[in-house]
Amino acid sequence: MSEVSLFESELLCPEVQSLLPPGYTLRALRSNDYERGFLKVLEVLTEVGNHTKEEFTEQFNYLKKHNHEYHTITITEDAKDQVVAVGTILVERKFIRKNGLVGHIEDIAVNSNQQGKKLGLRIIQALKFIGAKRGCYKVILDCSEKNVPFYQKCGFTQKEVEMAWYVPQVKARL
Numbered sequence: 001m002s003e004v005s006l007f008e009s010e011l012l013c014p015e016v017q018s019l020l021p022p023g024y025t026l027r028a029l030r031s032n033d034y035e036r037g038f039l040k041v042l043e044v045l046t047e048v049g050n051h052t053k054e055e056f057t058e059q060f061n062y063l064k065k066h067n068h069e070y071h072t073i074t075i076t077e078d079a080k081d082q083v084v085a086v087g088t089i090l091v092e093r094k095f096i097r098k099n100g101l102v103g104h105i106e107d108i109a110v111n112s113n114q115q116g117k118k119l120g121l122r123i124i125q126a127l128k129f130i131g132a133k134r135g136c137y138k139v140i141l142d143c144s145e146k147n148v149p150f151y152q153k154c155g156f157t158q159k160e161v162e163m164a165w166y167v168p169q170v171k172a173r174l
Contacts, residue, residue, distance in 0.1 A: 004031040006060070007067040013129035016122050023079055024119070026126055029072040029086075031060055036083045037111075038074065044109045071130045072107075075119050084114040087123035091134050103131030103139035124154040 006029040017026045029038065034056040042048045051059075063070040068091065075085040087108045094100045105127050110119045131139040142162040143151055152158070 004060075004064065006030070006064055007071055011071065011130050011133050012073070013126050016126045016129065019125075020075065020119075020122055021117055023077060024084070024117075025076050025078055026122065027074060027076065029060070029063070029074055031057065033074060033083055036074075036076065036081060038083045038086060041083050041086050041109050041111050042107060044112055045107060068134075071127070071134075073123065073126055073130075075122065077114070083111075085110040085119040085123050087127050089127040089130050089139065091131070091136060097137055101134060101136045103127070103134065103136040105139060105141035108141075120150070121154060124151070128155070 005027065009028065012026055012028065020026060030036075034051070034053050039048050039051055039056070063072065070088065070090055072086065072088040074083045076082060077084045088106045090104045090106060092102045092104060094102055105124070108120060108123055110123075128139055141151065141156065148158055
């Protein structure tokens with residue numbers, strides 16, 4: 001089966017590609033990125049779970065069907081054909097701002113052995129570009145306190161406070 005990209009390449013920023021180290025490529029998530037270690041990169045953030053290839057493909061197909069809202073990008077190290085950095089921007093439709101669009105950046109991750117190469121910065125720049133191309137009036141993200149200086153360097157300003165409510169999980173009963 002041929003490889004499928006999550007969305008069209010016109011949404012990828014050529015300037016960001018030109019700023020990557022030689023041998024690295026910015027692109028949309030692809031249907032075969034399961035084998036390229038996409039989920040492994042996300043493990044630097046949180047628990048990912050043990051996805052099968054079929055589960056990955058099911059999720060990819062959902063995102064592809066809704067690719068006007070979901071834009072997951074990767075940076076690959078070409079020589080190894082491995083995903084080394086990832087990020088997502090979700091485009092939310094609002095009633096405010098006359099049916100405005102807001103981009104939400106999520107799941108920024110860089111493989112631990114690739115840090116220090118400005119790949120995280122390049123992912124953020126590429127996602128901001130996608131948000132602008134999709135017509136978002138703002139792009140927002142949540143981060144830990146320790147990451148505030150990084151995101152300020154990426155052009156974000158600290159505003160408001162993040163809140164979270166985790167849905168209680170019912171434990172299995174024997």
